[in-house]
Amino acid sequence: MLEVVALSKWFTVPHGRIHAVDRISLSVQPGEVYGLMGPNGAGKTTTLRMILGLLVPDDGYAEVDGFRTTVDPEKVKSKLGFVSSNDGVYPWLTVREMLLFFADLYAVEPELAKQRLEQLAQLMGIAELLDRRAGALSTGQRQRVTLVRGLIHDPPAMLLDEPTRGLDIVGTQTIFRYIGHLRDLGKAVIVCTHRLDEAERLCDRFGLLHRGHLHYEGSLAALREQTGRERLAEIFVDLMDTSDAPAIGPQRII
Amino acid sequence: MSAPRGRLFRLCQKELRETLRDRRTIITLIMMPLLVYPILSMTLNRFLLNASLGNDPRFIIGFDNDEEGQWLKDILTSPGSQPPAAIRKAVDENLAEFSYVGPSNGKTLDQILEEKLIDVIVRVKLDPPQSVRIISQGDEPNGLNAKRILSERLTYFNQSLVAEALSTSKVPALPQIDIQVEQIGGVQKTTLLASIIPLVLVLMTITGAVYPAIDLTAGERERGTMEALMASPVPRGSVLFAKYIAVVTVALLTAIANFGSMFVTLWTGGLLELLVGKDQPFPWLQFLQIFGLLVLFSGFFSAVLLALTSFARSFKEAQAYLIPLMLVSLTPGILSLMPGVQLTGALAVVPLLNIILLSREILSGAATALPTIVAIFSTICYAAAALLLAARLFGSDAVLRGSEVSFAAALKRPEEPAPVPSLSAAATTLAMLFPTYYLVSNALAMISEWSIGVRLIINAVALILVFGGLPLFATWYSRNQPRTTYRVSWPRGTALFAGLLLGLGLWTWAHELFVFGEWLGFQSLDTSKIEQINELMIEFRKIPPWLIIATLAVTPGIVEELFFRGYLFSALRNHLSASKTILISALLFGIFHVLTGKSLLLERFLPTTMLGLVLGWIAWRTASVWPGIVLHVTHNGFLELVACYRDELEKWGIGVAEQTHLPWLWIAGGSLLITSGFAIIHWGSRIGCEFINRRQ
Numbered sequence: 001m002l003e004v005v006a007l008s009k010w011f012t013v014p015h016g017r018i019h020a021v022d023r024i025s026l027s028v029q030p031g032e033v034y035g036l037m038g039p040n041g042a043g044k045t046t047t048l049r050m051i052l053g054l055l056v057p058d059d060g061y062a063e064v065d066g067f068r069t070t071v072d073p074e075k076v077k078s079k080l081g082f083v084s085s086n087d088g089v090y091p092w093l094t095v096r097e098m099l100l101f102f103a104d105l106y107a108v109e110p111e112l113a114k115q116r117l118e119q120l121a122q123l124m125g126i127a128e129l130l131d132r133r134a135g136a137l138s139t140g141q142r143q144r145v146t147l148v149r150g151l152i153h154d155p156p157a158m159l160l161d162e163p164t165r166g167l168d169i170v171g172t173q174t175i176f177r178y179i180g181h182l183r184d185l186g187k188a189v190i191v192c193t194h195r196l197d198e199a200e201r202l203c204d205r206f207g208l209l210h211r212g213h214l215h216y217e218g219s220l221a222a223l224r225e226q227t228g229r230e231r232l233a234e235i236f237v238d239l240m241d242t243s244d245a246p247a248i249g250p251q252r253i254i
Numbered sequence: 255m256s257a258p259r260g261r262l263f264r265l266c267q268k269e270l271r272e273t274l275r276d277r278r279t280i281i282t283l284i285m286m287p288l289l290v291y292p293i294l295s296m297t298l299n300r301f302l303l304n305a306s307l308g309n310d311p312r313f314i315i316g317f318d319n320d321e322e323g324q325w326l327k328d329i330l331t332s333p334g335s336q337p338p339a340a341i342r343k344a345v346d347e348n349l350a351e352f353s354y355v356g357p358s359n360g361k362t363l364d365q366i367l368e369e370k371l372i373d374v375i376v377r378v379k380l381d382p383p384q385s386v387r388i389i390s391q392g393d394e395p396n397g398l399n400a401k402r403i404l405s406e407r408l409t410y411f412n413q414s415l416v417a418e419a420l421s422t423s424k425v426p427a428l429p430q431i432d433i434q435v436e437q438i439g440g441v442q443k444t445t446l447l448a449s450i451i452p453l454v455l456v457l458m459t460i461t462g463a464v465y466p467a468i469d470l471t472a473g474e475r476e477r478g479t480m481e482a483l484m485a486s487p488v489p490r491g492s493v494l495f496a497k498y499i500a501v502v503t504v505a506l507l508t509a510i511a512n513f514g515s516m517f518v519t520l521w522t523g524g525l526l527e528l529l530v531g532k533d534q535p536f537p538w539l540q541f542l543q544i545f546g547l548l549v550l551f552s553g554f555f556s557a558v559l560l561a562l563t564s565f566a567r568s569f570k571e572a573q574a575y576l577i578p579l580m581l582v583s584l585t586p587g588i589l590s591l592m593p594g595v596q597l598t599g600a601l602a603v604v605p606l607l608n609i610i611l612l613s614r615e616i617l618s619g620a621a622t623a624l625p626t627i628v629a630i631f632s633t634i635c636y637a638a639a640a641l642l643l644a645a646r647l648f649g650s651d652a653v654l655r656g657s658e659v660s661f662a663a664a665l666k667r668p669e670e671p672a673p674v675p676s677l678s679a680a681a682t683t684l685a686m687l688f689p690t691y692y693l694v695s696n697a698l699a700m701i702s703e704w705s706i707g708v709r710l711i712i713n714a715v716a717l718i719l720v721f722g723g724l725p726l727f728a729t730w731y732s733r734n735q736p737r738t739t740y741r742v743s744w745p746r747g748t749a750l751f752a753g754l755l756l757g758l759g760l761w762t763w764a765h766e767l768f769v770f771g772e773w774l775g776f777q778s779l780d781t782s783k784i785e786q787i788n789e790l791m792i793e794f795r796k797i798p799p800w801l802i803i804a805t806l807a808v809t810p811g812i813v814e815e816l817f818f819r820g821y822l823f824s825a826l827r828n829h830l831s832a833s834k835t836i837l838i839s840a841l842l843f844g845i846f847h848v849l850t851g852k853s854l855l856l857e858r859f860l861p862t863t864m865l866g867l868v869l870g871w872i873a874w875r876t877a878s879v880w881p882g883i884v885l886h887v888t889h890n891g892f893l894e895l896v897a898c899y900r901d902e903l904e905k906w907g908i909g910v911a912e913q914t915h916l917p918w919l920w921i922a923g924g925s926l927l928i929t930s931g932f933a934i935i936h937w938g939s940r941i942g943c944e945f946i947n948r949r950q
Contacts, residue, residue: 052485053485054481054484054485054649073487074487074488074489075487076487077485077486077487078487080485082481082482082485084481084482086478086481087478087479087481087482088477088478088479088482089477089479090272090477090479091477092271092272092273092275092276093268093271093272093275097268097271101264101268102482102486104261104264104265105261105265105483105486105487105488106486106487107261107487146482149482
């Protein structure tokens with residue numbers, strides 16, 4: 001469903017180039033939740049943006065349902081749902097208007113969009129908010145609206161970028177339920193997070209990203225076998241300790 | 255994939271809904287006009303009251319002789335001619351002062367008035383019944399003021415005479431002094447309107463467009479909706495176009511609200527005649543003209559503002575970009591108040607200044623066709639280039655990453671080669687090419703003292719430099735591959751032969767369309783210009799035919815084809831359907847041939863556009879620029895040779911007068927050649943081998 005092959009991205013800076021993502025390869029199947037993990041600046045968001053077609057890769061490619069992001073960007077976008085912690089709302093539209101606007105962007109038939117909106121609103125508990133102005137919502141309410149927005153066009157694959165950042169315990173639980181729901185629906189899901197405890201509970205497979213490199217990949221059992229460590233957090237600390245450069249900071253300049 | 259039309263409409267609807275609900279837009283749209291103009295009106299009223307009551311103005315009055323001057327001087331200094339005490343008190347006893355002059359240096363008073371050396375002429379009939387004629391120059395505000403004040407003072411004087419007569423129980427013979435007012439020269443009706451409105455247009459459209467432009471671009475990023483929007487499968491161009499429509503609409507609504515409020519305030523305050531002239535009917539036509547100009551201004555400013563705000567990541571940054579733009583925009587607005595600056599030559603293509611001057615000329619009824627069309631067309635080019643630049647920047651890598659956004663980054667030469675130019679690069683090239691070509695043509699039209707042979711060579715060199723050089727530079731700068739950009743792949747030999755046949759036949763249809771265009775009224779050459787052309791033709795026949803062919807057939811044939819059916823065609827075709835590409839390139843081809851030198855050759859539009867359509871179709875069918883070059887060179891060469899050997903042809907009984915239909919046998923022969931050419935291209939060439947690489 002979701003295939004990433006030798007995906008690379010570098011940015012030009014005054015003294016050379018930064019390799020933000022360096023030949024990453026991974027694949028996610030329908031009904032599978034893949035945790036892409038790493039510290040801040042590891043290249044998680046850049047990878048997701050390349051899969052989404054927001055950034056053009058400098059090498060390699062990403063495919064969703066057989067369509068490449070660089071060849072058919074609009075086809076790829078139509079097959080992806082995207083939720084990020086930075087997601088905002090249009091403050092002067094009502095929640096209903098905003099969600100139907102996004103459904104329209106994804107070319108969902110108006111009648112079908114209305115039906116789907118009602119179902120998702122019930123599921124995520126925002127039915128009573130639909131006719132409120134989006135600018136007047138609380139953080140938690142906005143987050144639920146954003147989650148509905150990501151699913152409004154019923155995409156086969158979902159990308160979640162740090163979805164629990166800045167949320168309280170109730171909000172985090174909502175996200176967990178949401179990801180469980182996505183798995184039940186048979187979506188291929190990539191979740192980017194640095195919350196390793198959450199990831200252990202949520203994800204079927206993991207990719208450990210550090211300074212643009214995918215160091216380990218596999219199920220928790222496979223990672224335990226490879227590293228001899230029990231917990232993801234321990235594997236991660238080892239990975240950062242063995243590295244030459246500071247764990248969080250500028251990436252390798254070539 | 256382009257957004258379906260319905261969705262584009264809904265995109266626009268959403269942007270408008272969002273903007274129009276925003277209370278900051280409402281403040282600009284409603285509160286400003288409601289509050290500002292009544293306050294301004296009160297200030298203006300006060301100012302005008304002061305002005306009308308004197309405030310120490312000085313006026314110069316011209317007299318035919320000293321006797322008349324002395325007579326008026328006596329009246330104006332007498333207490334009877336003074337305004338009532340309440341008015342004198344209001345202006346602190348500062349009443350208008352007058353100087354008196356007679357004819358000098360052999361000039362009549364009328365001439366002196368025309369030269370604006372005096373404000374009014376007063377002619378007095380001293381024998382009873384006495385009368386005074388006060389004459390002012392039609393469009394001179396000082397003169398009008400002087401005329402008004404003199405009339406008032408003489409009326410006061412008359413009233414004082416009546417009052418005096420009544421107090422002494424005499425029966426006055428009324429009126430004591432007959433006061434007549436006259437105007438010479440232009441009628442005062444639009445001077446103030448034409449001077450002020452362009453500046454007001456700039457202020458109002460910018461005011462209306464600034465906030466939505468920032469909110470709909472930089473605001474997307476600031477409120478965190480940019481990524482979600484960019485992640486949706488709608489082309490960036492469509493998203494931006496919807497935003498453009500919203501910004502234009504709000505700018506228009508704001509400007510209309512402002513104008514409405516301004517006119518209502520002036521009307522109810524009795525000041526409207528200041529703008530439109532005294533005793534003039536309600537200015538419906540000028541309202542329509544102003545609305546048309548508003549659309550032009552809003553369209554231009556909205557595109558430029560969107561291009562600037564698309565760079566920005568936050569409101570603050572966008573505001574920092576826009577403040578210099580607003581200041582720069584006011585400069586041409588103020589320039590338009592200067593009487594000597596006119597919409598001619600180079601000024602017709604200077605962005606913004608051209609439409610400001612155009613507004614002034616339209617509103618004063620002095621606009622002429624060529625500069626009007628040049629100003630409008632160049633403005634559309636600039637707006638399109640700005641909009642395409644905005645589409646390229648909006649939601650781009652740099653904006654999304656939020657780290658390396660700068661003007662330099664946007665204009666940076668790409669690192670990777672691209673097979674064809676982007677639409678924004680082509681629009682920018684076009685926006686540069688059009689004014690450059692216009693300026694060069696204008697300059698070349700002025701060097702009439704050189705021989706026609708030299709001028710032909712210079713023309714050809716200019717064409718190569720402008721039409722060849724600018725796109726070539728753009729191709730190099732954007733690292734476009736020349737072969738796919740200029741579509742120079744070699745076609746089948748039959749396609750070249752078909753180009754030759756069409757070149758030999760198409761002139762007959764072009765000629766008939768030319769005659770048809772004249773019948774429709776597309777006639778811009780008057781008798782004197784036709785005579786000039788005939789004189790030129792005599793000189794033309796003296797130069798060697800090879801020079802004519804080289805400069806008027808081969809050079810334009812190659813250079814224009816490489817641009818219109820090469821560079822421009824490949825850029826358009828990468829984003830548009832074949833039919834739209836052919837149509838747009840043909841229209842631009844037609845427009846470029848109309849706007850040439852100092853004349854507006856409207857009659858060339860139909861035949862040239864028809865030729866452009868055929869050339870575009872061939873370029874598409876054969877996926878090559880070469881058959882078009884053959885057609886273009888043959889077509890031009892054939893026509894030039896016919897013109898060159900016209901006398902010889904007429905001796906053989908073959909008439910080739912421009913204003914008449916061709917003999918039917920000629921048309922039939924031409925049509926046969928055309929049909930054969932079309933058939934060969936249609937059945938003998940393949941489609942689909944051209945490069946199309948649609949990417950965002």
